[in-house]
Amino acid sequence: DIQMTQSPSSLSASVGDRVSITCRASQSISTYLNWYQQKPGKAPNLLIYAASSLQSGVPSRFSGSGSGTDFTLTISSLQPEDFATYYCQQSYSSPFTFGPGTKVDIK
């Protein structure tokens, strides 16, 4: 199985801050990497697919980059509705695996 790690596991930030979350795969996954946002009691919401493609309807302040084993999700200016947990997920090979999540809360 491909193992996914994320850093940090949690972070505190203020509205308007630029926030970056890193995801690393245990082997190269090309750009088969997706990012999700999850709020309490809700299903995950797809933000970024194929490492850097913005899902329809997702605000442009979200962006993704990377290839191979190292990936980054960036929120350019954190908004109140962005406080949530973020997961990366590899779709390179089955079983499809998620990172452990990064919780973003209010500073």
Added chain:
Amino acid sequence: QVQLQESGPGLVKPSQTLSLTCTVSGGSISSGTYYWSWIRQPAGKGLEWIGRIFISGSTDYNPSLKSRVTISVDTSKNQFSLKLSSVTAADTALYYCARETAGYSSGWYDWGQGTLVTVSS
């Protein structure tokens, strides 16, 4: 707009079989090239992919659960289903169904709201 809705018993006894159904509305489960997946999340923990089915009936399961999992599709009812046998307390989780487009890294862009299954006697 395709919508997914999970349904099934919220309480299952240990050693029994968990059975859930995902009903697809707003589109035909048979149209297009999609994979239909089950994903679960224990309370306060991360996400685990269980398996998926293609409309042809071909399946792909997480090896960690493969011996206990069966995913099937019923095109006449526009549904797909999950069966997980010999459950234990470790199978207590919120279970989601989700859709992705086959052929590239589309991600799971449509999700059900999730259904909580508790394994307890």
